[in-house]
Amino acid sequence: MTSAPAATPALSVRPRVPADLDDCVDALALVHAHSGYPVNWPAEPAAWLTPPALLAAWVAERDGRIVGHAALCRGEDGDPAAQLWAARGGGVPAVCVNRLFVAPEARGLGGGAALMERAVAQARSRGLHPVLDVVAADPAAAFYARLGWQHLGIVDQRWGPGQVVSLRCFAAPEPAVRTG
Structure with a gap:
């Protein structure tokens, strides 16, 4: 007789509040150590998560712990996507x-897709079209393609002295047209 698999606690997504930043930085550090994101660890990670162009941010939680994050920011000069x-x-x-x-321990539970869904909905509610860029070699590019995001192109960008990074740029799928 085989036993049923253990139930996986559900993830929830909610707006990020200032008190979440330390936990977001902790989760980001795990991601950086595991997957190399961000490529260059920021001198002030909490500030990096709260750029001046920030419009909104969300966290994914599992068992009361922050395990994911997404932000929506105004496009600025030099933003390739x-x-x-x-x-x-x-x-x-x-x-x-x-x-x-x-975070690595929460991957495959739908948190990334839920965070993307929230960001896309917020963008559309503002009359804006969501875009993003990702390091070309990052496996996350396949995730965006699975979600139906359209590949816009590859752009090389200088991130520092002697550091040129190729970025894949994507746009969210066009919203479905409702009839009738």
Whole structure:
């Protein structure tokens, strides 16, 4: 007789509050050690998670612990995904989904997709089209493709002296048109 698999505690997604930042940094440190994201560890990780262009941010929780994060930020000069979207003449201004990560122990539980869904919904409620970029070699590019995000192109960007990084840029799928 085989036993039933143990129940996996559900993830929940909610808006990030200032008191969450220390726990977000702890989760980000685990992701950095496991997966190398972000490529360059920020001198002030809490500030990195709260850039000046921030519009909204969310956390994913499991068992009362923060295990994921996503942010929505205004596209700024030099943001390659926003530039590629604008060059296509999409008509709707772009907004960037970034600072997205899920702790290694919570991967595969739907947290990344739930965070993306929340960010996309918020972008659309603001009349904006979500875009993002990811290091070209990062396996997360396959995740965005599975979610139906459209590949806009690859851009090389200088991140520091002697550091040129290739980025894959994506745009969220167009919203479904409702009929009838």
